[in-house]
Amino acid sequence: MKGCAEPVEATSTPRHRHPGDLEPADSGGIECAVSIGFSEFALQHGDEYTFRPEEYTTSDNVRIALAKAVPKLDWGMIWCR
Numbered sequence: 001m002k003g004c005a006e007p008v009e010a011t012s013t014p015r016h017r018h019p020g021d022l023e024p025a026d027s028g029g030i031e032c033a034v035s036i037g038f039s040e041f042a043l044q045h046g047d048e049y050t051f052r053p054e055e056y057t058t059s060d061n062v063r064i065a066l067a068k069a070v071p072k073l074d075w076g077m078i079w080c081r
Contacts, residue, residue, distance in 0.1 A: 029078065030059050038080040045076040053079045 030041070041062040042053030062078060069075075 030062060033080045034059055040081050042079040043076060
């Protein structure tokens with residue numbers, strides 16, 4: 001089984017983003033999940049204790065959604081199976 005890369009310390013440096021920008025998201029966690037066999041992903045927005053994903057999508061679609069997300073405003077969890 002492949003191992004995942006070491007965690008990278010997050011920085012608090014803000015960067016200006018425009019709606020619609022598709023900058024590459026930090027997808028290290030997604031790549032790690034793909035490398036150990038996960039192929040379906042779902043995004044959870046916010047903090048809902050009883051949330052369970054009803055639909056899953058590809059890792060590419062999740063990366064696109066994350067690239068459009070606004071840091072510290074859009075947050076949640078990535079589910080994978």
